[in-house]
Amino acid sequence: MRIHDIIQGKKEWRAHAARVKALPQDYQIVYKEIQKYFFKVGPVELTEGTGLLSGIVDLFEEGAASGKGVLDVTGKDVAAFCDELIKDSKTYADLIQEAVEQEANKTMKKDKKK
Template sequence: MKIRNIIEGKKEWRAHMARVKGLPQDYQIVYKEIQKYLFKVGPVELTNGTGLLSGIVDLFEEGAVLGKSVLEVTGSDVAAFCDDLIKDSKTYADIYQESVDQEVRKAMKKVTDKTK
């Protein structure tokens, strides 16, 4: 990765976080929890720019302008809201699960090859 790309990425991230700081306090709290959740279980693409996270900020900004509480926007189960956002995305958990399955298949093949 080129230095210019890194610098540009940092600028984008700072601008993104400035938008988050402009949200009402309750929205900021929920956004930070969503961010933590997605960084732990989220899609692989999440680290490529701020697309999904920017979309959440767009949604939150709109909800705030309409005078809605943050839980009116996300629903009371914020984790379910996150899961719905990433339901069609490949996650790090999926990648890990695939690697475990692959290792088990390799090990089982070795065992069956030895018994022949």
């Protein structure tokens, strides 16, 4: 990764953070919880720019502009909202599981050859 890419990434993240800070307080709280959830669950796309998170901010900005409460936008079960957003996404847990399965398959093949 070039230094220019790092600087550009930081600029994009700062602009994203400024958008979050401009949201109403209840939206900010829920956004931060969603962000924590995604960092814990680890959808792979999360590290590729701010696409998923930026989309959530877009949605929240629209909800706030129309006068909706944040739970009117996400529903009362915010974790289910998050899970729905990433249901078709590959997570780091998936990648680890695949690596473990591949290693187990290699070991089983070696054992069969003996």
